[in-house]
Amino acid sequence: MSFVFFDQARWRVRLVAVALSCAWPMAAPGAAELPSAEPLDWRQANEAVGRYLRGHTDLLKAESAPAPAAPDVRAELRLDAALAQALARRPDLFVRPGQSPAETAQQRLAALEWQRDVREAWGQAVLAEQLARLSEEAAHVTATGAELGRRMAQVGTWSRAQWLHEHTLSLDAQMARDNALAAAAVARAKLWQRLGVADGDTRWRLPDQWPAPAPLPTPAAASAHGTAPQPLFDQALAQRPELMASRLEAQRLTQAVTPEQLGTARAHLATAAQAAVSQGQATAGLNPVALGWSHAQERALGASLAVHAQEATLRLDLQNAWRQWQMAQNQVTRLSAWQAAQTELLDDMQRRYNGMLKSTWDLLASAREHMTTQQRLQQARHDLWLSHTRLQHLLAGGDAVPLSPSLGATPTGGAQRSPGH
Numbered sequence: 001m002s003f004v005f006f007d008q009a010r011w012r013v014r015l016v017a018v019a020l021s022c023a024w025p026m027a028a029p030g031a032a033e034l035p036s037a038e039p040l041d042w043r044q045a046n047e048a049v050g051r052y053l054r055g056h057t058d059l060l061k062a063e064s065a066p067a068p069a070a071p072d073v074r075a076e077l078r079l080d081a082a083l084a085q086a087l088a089r090r091p092d093l094f095v096r097p098g099q100s101p102a103e104t105a106q107q108r109l110a111a112l113e114w115q116r117d118v119r120e121a122w123g124q125a126v127l128a129e130q131l132a133r134l135s136e137e138a139a140h141v142t143a144t145g146a147e148l149g150r151r152m153a154q155v156g157t158w159s160r161a162q163w164l165h166e167h168t169l170s171l172d173a174q175m176a177r178d179n180a181l182a183a184a185a186v187a188r189a190k191l192w193q194r195l196g197v198a199d200g201d202t203r204w205r206l207p208d209q210w211p212a213p214a215p216l217p218t219p220a221a222a223s224a225h226g227t228a229p230q231p232l233f234d235q236a237l238a239q240r241p242e243l244m245a246s247r248l249e250a251q252r253l254t255q256a257v258t259p260e261q262l263g264t265a266r267a268h269l270a271t272a273a274q275a276a277v278s279q280g281q282a283t284a285g286l287n288p289v290a291l292g293w294s295h296a297q298e299r300a301l302g303a304s305l306a307v308h309a310q311e312a313t314l315r316l317d318l319q320n321a322w323r324q325w326q327m328a329q330n331q332v333t334r335l336s337a338w339q340a341a342q343t344e345l346l347d348d349m350q351r352r353y354n355g356m357l358k359s360t361w362d363l364l365a366s367a368r369e370h371m372t373t374q375q376r377l378q379q380a381r382h383d384l385w386l387s388h389t390r391l392q393h394l395l396a397g398g399d400a401v402p403l404s405p406s407l408g409a410t411p412t413g414g415a416q417r418s419p420g421h
Helices: 010-019 042-050 056-063 079-088 101-154 160-195 230-238 241-254 259-278 295-354 360-395
Strands: none
Touching (some): 079 160, 101 160, 101 241, 259 295, 295 360
């Protein structure tokens, strides 16, 4: 599964914005600004367009030729660099000579948790930056539609109500853009906090691509009932020395009794539990001496039940992480196909628009739909990366983290079609 951002379609959206431009200088009307009381002379507008070979497109270039953006000289902050920067400010996570095995194990768990926290802060910052850029482009497209509506109202081909509809869409897109920019700033601040720097915005820029996922110990092949492959459980178990020790101790204790003795003790527990529940009791009485249990039998029963519960919890945590990862893969696959289809539809709409078979508003709505799908796809790619990261964290010996991804969530500001041209 590729984690690369597919941004090649962005130029299409910019082309749409150019194609929808008219003969008057672009403006950003305020909330209270309305079209002029006196309509403009449509003859003058047509004469302005006629001075250029490609009409509105060339005129837009003449109206506003933005200065080229200055090159970004900041270093790219990749994930491994962020992890190293974060670890360097935590000397308490470094192993020192003379530590006991228990201290080293506890320190390793703390380091894994810190690493996971930094990874997720980095991933959230990358996602927020991508969504902010897409929101900027979406705001530009809707602003173009609002400006076109304003000019049409000025020459009398549109009513005030029609222009107000486009104007409110533009205001909504501007608010969504402002919210996205604010969210990106907050996400970056959380990342800089974990890296221990206050000038992260001036030192680093975030990458445009997700890092390649670390390989799993087994191919991501379909398992029975969608269960996680056994090699994943074996790896996760091997990274938990305390559970391995409990398992060996339980095996040692059960060797001191016969399977029949252990089975009898379990049957006694099940019978007592069933009787207590049927009588509405929260607990049940148990007399090992009266039941004829030996001390070895009681110890073996307690140890085997405790280890079984711990292993069951690990299997369930691994199962949940595995399914989340598979679901995220499916979402990215479907949304990638959806985006490819919408890109083709946008290209077709552009050709029909150029051939005067579709209105400017059809083209504008198609561009908005394309931008919305891009936002959903970026969110799904982040969810895929996050679910893979948490699965790796669990395999490395870390604790399970509940994942509630917004898979396929539709951002605000969906595409709407305006009244006819």
